[in-house]
Amino acid sequence: MKKILKSLLLLSVVFLLLSACEKQDKEPGVADKVQEMAKSRKDALDNSKVVAQKTELANLKAAINAYNAAEGRFPKDLTELEQFSGSAIDKGVYNYDPQSGALSLK
Known part of the structure; x- marks a missing residue:
């Protein structure tokens, strides 16, 4: 009889542990939320x-358009535009075509 009770107790503990693990998998934890x-x-x-x-x-x-309106041409490079506008330009970020005045991100 004691063996049966121990077995039932052991099975109950295993069942509780398994159900807790399943519940934990379904509910997002704090780490998941973070x-x-x-x-x-x-x-x-x-x-x-x-x-x-x-x-x-x-x-x-x-x-560039303001420079073109003021000077009658597009700036020869972004340094010239920088001097005209008075603002620093990260020249490594842009592709500039002085013939058409086209500017795009690299």
Whole structure:
């Protein structure tokens, strides 16, 4: 009789452990929530960088058009545009064609 009770007790403990493991797999833990928040913040940061680049590109295109209107030609390079606009330009980020005044991100 004692062996049967011990066996039932052991089976009950195993069953409880298995059900706890299944429940834990179905419910996201704190670590999962933290990872999800970190991914969400990274995505938001990446999106804000894209928006900033597009805004800066649009501003530089407007400066190129203003230079063309003032000088009757496009700037020969981004350094000339930088001097005209008075704003620093990260020249390694853009492709610029002085013939057409076309500007794009690399």
